[in-house]
Amino acid sequence: MSRRFAAVDLGASSGRVMLAELTDGLEGMKLTEAHRFPNGPVRVAGRLYWDVLGLYREILTGLRAAGPVSSIGVDSWAVDYGLLDETGALLGNPVHYRDDRTRGVAERVAGEVGAEALYDVSGLQVLPFNTIYQLLTDRLDQAATMLLIPDLLGYWLTGELGAEVTNASTTGLLDVRSRQWASPLIERLGLPSGIFPPLRQPGEAIGGLRREVAAEIGWSAPVRAVGSHDTASAVAAVPATGPAFAYISCGTWSLAGVELPGPVLTPESRAANFTNEAGIDGTVRYLRNVMGLWLLQECLRAWPGSDLGDLLKAAAGERPFAAVVNPDEPVFLPPGDMPARIAGECRRTGQRPPATPAAYVRCVLESLALGHRLAVRQAMELSGRDVEVVHLVGGGSRNELLCRLTADACGLPVVAGPAEATTFGNVLVQARAAGLVSDLAEMRSLVAAAEPLRRYEPSGDVGAWDEAASRVF
Numbered sequence: 001m002s003r004r005f006a007a008v009d010l011g012a013s014s015g016r017v018m019l020a021e022l023t024d025g026l027e028g029m030k031l032t033e034a035h036r037f038p039n040g041p042v043r044v045a046g047r048l049y050w051d052v053l054g055l056y057r058e059i060l061t062g063l064r065a066a067g068p069v070s071s072i073g074v075d076s077w078a079v080d081y082g083l084l085d086e087t088g089a090l091l092g093n094p095v096h097y098r099d100d101r102t103r104g105v106a107e108r109v110a111g112e113v114g115a116e117a118l119y120d121v122s123g124l125q126v127l128p129f130n131t132i133y134q135l136l137t138d139r140l141d142q143a144a145t146m147l148l149i150p151d152l153l154g155y156w157l158t159g160e161l162g163a164e165v166t167n168a169s170t171t172g173l174l175d176v177r178s179r180q181w182a183s184p185l186i187e188r189l190g191l192p193s194g195i196f197p198p199l200r201q202p203g204e205a206i207g208g209l210r211r212e213v214a215a216e217i218g219w220s221a222p223v224r225a226v227g228s229h230d231t232a233s234a235v236a237a238v239p240a241t242g243p244a245f246a247y248i249s250c251g252t253w254s255l256a257g258v259e260l261p262g263p264v265l266t267p268e269s270r271a272a273n274f275t276n277e278a279g280i281d282g283t284v285r286y287l288r289n290v291m292g293l294w295l296l297q298e299c300l301r302a303w304p305g306s307d308l309g310d311l312l313k314a315a316a317g318e319r320p321f322a323a324v325v326n327p328d329e330p331v332f333l334p335p336g337d338m339p340a341r342i343a344g345e346c347r348r349t350g351q352r353p354p355a356t357p358a359a360y361v362r363c364v365l366e367s368l369a370l371g372h373r374l375a376v377r378q379a380m381e382l383s384g385r386d387v388e389v390v391h392l393v394g395g396g397s398r399n400e401l402l403c404r405l406t407a408d409a410c411g412l413p414v415v416a417g418p419a420e421a422t423t424f425g426n427v428l429v430q431a432r433a434a435g436l437v438s439d440l441a442e443m444r445s446l447v448a449a450a451e452p453l454r455r456y457e458p459s460g461d462v463g464a465w466d467e468a469a470s471r472v473f
């Protein structure tokens with residue numbers, strides 16, 4: 001018998017509704033794209049938002065196109081949220097994590113609570129936009145409930161309130177040890193503890209579609225919690241065959257690190273700004289955010305009419321190491337003229353800025369490879385985990401030059417794919433709840449069997465990477 005599942009996966013650059021077909025014998029898993037739609041920041045009156053209602057409408061279009069399924073799972077980027085009033089109505093449009101409303105808040109909170117104490121509770125890396133800092137700038141007087149984006153969409157689809165735990169772990173307000181809301185910290189910060197809904201686990205049933213939703217799409221099915229943080233789903237679907245692997249979930253962001261059985265909360269780990277996010281089955285995603293293909297996306301936006309494929313071909317022929325930047329400079333975080341900011345960073349570090357779009361693309365990809373190398377090396381050192389192979393998943397795995405540069409920079413083989421790892425992770429958690437799959441290892445072997453993967457052996461001059469790194473780190 002074959003079973004169909006729908007995965008709603010919202011990335012920061014695009015959203016998709018994917019249809020997966022699995023057979024009981026598990027000899028094959030077929031993914032098809034029912035609907036894909038663009039996503040991105042919308043600036044309104046000086047503030048950056050997500051178009052959350054537009055995304056909801058696209059989800060309904062996608063579900064209608066997908067046709068009836070056994071269950072639906074929703075994942076999205078982390079951190080951002082909507083607030084509901086006591087009637088369940090949305091209070092204001094969710095703000096985009098690239099908005100500057102949290103400027104200075106992380107520093108203020110560290111001053112008040114202590115950076116060590118915060119890390120000891122949440123194990124989270126400090127990113128200026130973590131939910132904890134956003135909430136402290138928000139108007140909460142009317143708020144009855146805070147819902148992270150997939151939970152908000154789940155509420156609109158089913159009417160049920162809850163907070164899925166992998167995504168809740170990106171708020172800065174979840175206890176990294178107990179995986180419960182960190183009530184003493186929430187109280188200490190003066191946040192209203194009642195707005196944090198009960199936690200739910202990946203695989204748990206959320207509820208059936210609201211009658212009006214079922215009428216609109218033409219069928220009904222239960223919605224099930226998955227690893228609703230897109231990175232949790234992506235890492236669950238890394239097609240690793242043993243424990244000695246690092247991963248880079250590479251899309252708008254590159255999330256680079258290792259999977260561990262428990263958190264690393266040492267002072268060295270905090271100093272390196274490594275995060276301990278909650279994964280499927282009690283695992284820990286020990287990683288750091290690298291700025292990712294956002295750098296390239298924003299360059300392309302600055303060059304109307306440019307073609308990514310043509311630029312990547314041209315970049316492959318550009319002179320190596322002409323210029324590199326630290327991809328994680330905070331100046332790159334907001335939207336805006338990316339080539340100008342890259343040129344500024346090159347000048348600041350005593351390098352001549354790239355002269356052509358192809359040279360900029362080369363600079364971006366070598367800089368990202370340097371960021372990948374640093375994060376993978378530090379993840380190994382700080383966790384003590386042995387790494388023999390780096391799995392690169394997400395849209396970035398389609399970028400052959402980036403995969404090759406990452407293998408060279410890390411001095412490790414890179415196995416690229418699947419590009420839709422997040423969807424696989426989302427679907428496989430649903431399939432497991434339906435009794436079709438057993439554990440993480442079996443999920444991973446199913447992904448490896450379902451997708452052609454490419455392997456890049458490291459080559460080139462390691463000394464040249466060391467020299468390039470010394471210019472910017």
Ligand code: ADP
Pocket residue numbers: 010011012013014250251252253293294296297308394395396398399400419
């Ligand atoms: P997100 O989930 O954050 O929106 P994705 O995982 O979908 O991101 O990855 C999107 C990125 O993948 C694009 O910005 C682009 O750089 C890269 N990408 C997608 N398709 C290709 C392709 N055919 N060749 C090279 N790069 C690609």
Ligand code: LRH
Pocket residue numbers: 011012076077078079097229230231252253255289
């Ligand atoms: C990737 C991601 C990442 C978060 C960022 C906000 O899409 O979820 O794991 O840090 O978005």
